[in-house]
Amino acid sequence: MAISAAEVKELREKTGAGMLDCKKALEEANGDMTRAAEILREKGLAAAAKKAGRIATEGVVESYIHGGGRIGVLVEVNCETDFVGKTEQFREFVRDIAMHIAASNPKYVRREEVPQEELDKEREILRTQALNEGKPEKVVEKIVEGRISKYFEENCLLEQPFVKDPDKTVQELLNEKISTIGENISIRRFARFELGEGLEKKQDNFVEEVMAQVKK
Numbered sequence: 001m002a003i004s005a006a007e008v009k010e011l012r013e014k015t016g017a018g019m020l021d022c023k024k025a026l027e028e029a030n031g032d033m034t035r036a037a038e039i040l041r042e043k044g045l046a047a048a049a050k051k052a053g054r055i056a057t058e059g060v061v062e063s064y065i066h067g068g069g070r071i072g073v074l075v076e077v078n079c080e081t082d083f084v085g086k087t088e089q090f091r092e093f094v095r096d097i098a099m100h101i102a103a104s105n106p107k108y109v110r111r112e113e114v115p116q117e118e119l120d121k122e123r124e125i126l127r128t129q130a131l132n133e134g135k136p137e138k139v140v141e142k143i144v145e146g147r148i149s150k151y152f153e154e155n156c157l158l159e160q161p162f163v164k165d166p167d168k169t170v171q172e173l174l175n176e177k178i179s180t181i182g183e184n185i186s187i188r189r190f191a192r193f194e195l196g197e198g199l200e201k202k203q204d205n206f207v208e209e210v211m212a213q214v215k216k
Contacts (some may be wrong), residue, residue, distance in 0.1 A: 003027055018171065020159075031038050035072045043175075054184040058085045059182055064098035068208050075190040080183040090185075091179050099163070100170065101190050103210040106157040114156070121153055157187065163211055 003026045005083070011022040011033060017040045025043075029035035059078035077094045079085050108114055113156040126144045135143055153159045165173070170187075178185050
């Protein structure tokens with residue numbers, strides 16, 4: 001069934017969970033607000049949202065090097081306490097995030113970081129594409145917004161399917177870790193380097209190599 005923006009907003013206000021998580025929960029619950037809230041609690045997403053407002057300044061900067069130095073990643077992930085930052089569960093999560101970045105090559109951590117100028121340019125390109133495909137003018141804007149959502153999924157780390165488990169996004173994985181560890185966790189920033197990037201040379205598909213290794 002179709003879920004309205006007002007319903008998603010109401011559930012978000014009740015639970016504090018993310019908009020996308022609320023929409024998915026309402027769809028799973030066939031629009032039943034009470035059941036949708038239960039689904040969010042069962043998945044630990046409501047609890048994770050409550051913790052997300054807490055200050056996280058501890059954590060770790062992790063590195064990942066692939067293929068004898070052909071791809072390198074540095075990522076900073078924060079938590080609330082030094083104790084959690086030193087646990088194997090937290091460190092394993094950070095290593096997984098670094099490997100994911102190497103494989104999936106995001107440009108930003110979250111959609112709010114995408115420059116407005118870049119978004120405007122992308123929207124204009126997508127609008128022209130839709131019109132060139134012969135789409136009716138009245139539905140072009142809906143098509144553009146749908147494709148912009150795909151753009152966020154491809155370019156924003158938190159919205160990408162997690163390489164080890166594509167059935168969940170990195171955001172959903174993060175929410176699970178917040179819930180199980182019991183502290184706010186924030187993926188703050190990252191840098192990814194690929195050997196010869198920007199230079200004219202034979203293009204090796206390093207990303208496919210990393211993904212193959214990650215999924216073993």
